[in-house]
Amino acid sequence: MYSKSDGERFRMNLPLGCSYRLVGRGGAGLVCDQDGVSLGAVDLARAGSGRHCEGRPLGEIDQILRAAYGPQPDEVVLRLYRGLHRTAAWIEAGDLALQLH
Numbered sequence: 001m002y003s004k005s006d007g008e009r010f011r012m013n014l015p016l017g018c019s020y021r022l023v024g025r026g027g028a029g030l031v032c033d034q035d036g037v038s039l040g041a042v043d044l045a046r047a048g049s050g051r052h053c054e055g056r057p058l059g060e061i062d063q064i065l066r067a068a069y070g071p072q073p074d075e076v077v078l079r080l081y082r083g084l085h086r087t088a089a090w091i092e093a094g095d096l097a098l099q100l101h
Contacts, residue, residue, distance in 0.1 A: 034094075037087055039068060045088040053091040055084040 023029035031038040036046040036053055042064055045055040056064070061084070062077045 032087065034091065036091060037084060039064060045084045045091070047088075047091050051092050051094065053088040055081070055088045 021029065022032055025031050025033060025035065025038065026041070028040055034047065037044045037055075043056070044061065044064065045053055047053040055061075058077065058081045061081050062072070065072045065077060065080070
């Protein structure tokens with residue numbers, strides 16, 4: 001808490017984002033490395049030859065999330081889909097620092 005000059009108190013309200021612990025490739029969890037993004041043994045975005053990295057189609061992302069976590073709202077699936085495609089672009093650029101931000 002911070003105090004105003006007149007003695008009135010107020011609170012800072014900072015939104016907290018979700019964070020997820022990454023695991024090594026082959027582990028049970030989320031992987032994000034130079035080879036792509038995986039959830040467990042399932043590739044969500046995979047780097048191929050020539051550093052080209054491509055994310056799965058939206059429908060497949062929906063199916064993977066359903067299998068792992070049950071049905072998800074469309075906006076959650078779409079947000080993950082967009083994020084995976086941004087991450088794929090960062091992997092192609094060789095910028096691991098951006099993909100882990």
